[in-house]
Amino acid sequence: MIAFIVRRLVSSIPVIVGILAVTFLIARVIPGNPCTAIYGERATPELCRAFAVRYGLDQPLPQQFVTYVGQFATGDLGDSIRYSLPITRLIAERLPVTLELGLLALTFATLVGIPLGVISAYRRNSAVDVGTMLIANIGVSMPVFWLGLMLAYIFSVGLRGTFLQLPPSGELPPGFRYLPFYVAWGLAPSTDAASPFLIFLGNLKILNAILTLNGELLVNALRYLILPAVAVGTIPMSIIARMTRSAVLETLGQDYVRTARSKGLREGVVVVRHAVRNALLPVVTIIGLNFGLLVSGAVLTETIFGLTGVGRTLVDGITSRDYPLVQGFTVFIAVAFVLINLIVDVLYGVLDPRIRVN
């Protein structure tokens, strides 16, 4: 098992170097001077020379790349021009929102998608099956940003005054403050004095609510996250439902299912313990592969729902031409993507020993 993990880790190193090379080249080879792009008409030759020296742009390209890889290896992704903060610090502050959004979306996708797929397969060609697959087909075809805006409209305007009314944007009610767990526990006197890792953990609202037993924070954080999570999770949900359906259909026809039935096991036990359990393997892969969709979804959804996550910061960075930020965030997300695929591969190996051998 360890040999398998090490092999997979080693094989992802060239991909990570490749990611660095691609982002580096995109930023440098494409025509256009970042100095004039950032400063516009204020860009004087002196200012641009100072700018080039400051960001190492006066060095030859190979040397720039070596410096860039070296900085990356020490965890330095550069400084944002707009925020005048290290990019790693910005990620520590803003990743929690995206992480909570992504995890909630994935939970929604799995909890709804798998049962839908199983019911659909079990009642094949019935009205339930046709209806479910229609929903799944529409789900994969919907633009995330449109779904987000429509959900925001329906739940904040259409259902106003009912118990289903939900806030259309933001992360917490205006003026709502909470004490981060590290302050409550005396680990740091204030947010300013906390380390980036504590800030990262402190910004995970749901985790904080649990750690400090703050029920009000938990309810508020969830109320603000539900709509964005449903918007982000709908495409993965539809894919999971379709995948589960075909996987369960396949296992339902297997001999061991017939054996289980002929043993006189209850139908529920046959379906859940025998058919669904064996069908879940490909579904795990699909859940892992959906990370890309979650990221794309988060970029668009955070913009709509006013969440200060990684996606929205990236989009803001684009509009304000904060090149180091765009480059740093892109590298971070791509490397995270590679690592998550790695974890999925390892998980797959744990679930199915045949894969380790091959």
Place this chain on the structure above:
Amino acid sequence: MSRQTKLVPKLTTTQIALSGGRRSQSLWAEAIRNLFRNRSAIIGLIIIAALLLIALFAPAIAPYPPNEQLFNDEAHRGIGRLPGRPPCIHLLGCPAEQPQHLMGLDLNARDMFSRVIYGSQISLFVGFFSVIVSIFTGSLLGMLAGYAGGWVDNAIMRLMDVLLAFPSLLLAIAIVTFLGPGLQNALLAISIVSIPAYARLARASVLQVKEFEYITAVRTLGAPSGRILFGHILPNILTPLIVQGTLGIGTAVLDAAALSFLGLGAQPPDPEWGAILSEGRNRVFTEPHLVFFPGLAIMLTVLGFNLLGDGMRDALDPRLNRI
């Protein structure tokens, strides 16, 4: 159909081998028959045919030019505020003296229906064009990698791995950011990010096909590599590429709309669906029609290509289980 069955007797493998080419024709015919038997493929085809007709006859269907502001229009005098006016459909009880606007007016007092109709031209163009570019480049690279093997294969496929390591929309955003916003650059970015999928598919198919005996036979006869690759291998790997391409059109339309929504794709006043949606997004709570209709158009288009692609996969790819 039954006549056809009678005319074509069941052939044994030897007869098929001796008949030379007849079998492949009947395979295509069978694939098309399967396609027309597939419910989702037919719904997909109907949606796409309707869209193509709408795009083709947009000037005849749209009541107004897509960018015409109606402030000075005779029929619109004295009916009140024009920007963001909700839909007025005579059949649904809107007073006949008011000019009809099936999807209302946008914030610049332009007819939304006309803009959405003209938008189909842009979206279909983006979808087809970007897929053609990426299928062409991707399969060429993949075929080269699969056929040549060795370091060529390694170099091409590692580059593809790196491109695949980025979530596709993110890579497209990064490319457009540095190229500069605009429909043309968005198109290029969408084409680039979907190249790896076709390259992988083409490579895998070439690896499979090149081991077949008829390729060995052609090679023994002394055919040059180019002719083997394009004359003998390519026709046999087209099916999965076509299926993937059809599904890819839907993805391309979605990505283009997303880029335009973020302000990186089509620029105002172009009536691109994502851009129309983006213009109205801040008014969604008061004038939801500004967002609803362009989004619905995107969804229907993508749905059409997805349904057709799924149906084609079932009908054309005999290797897949037909579940």
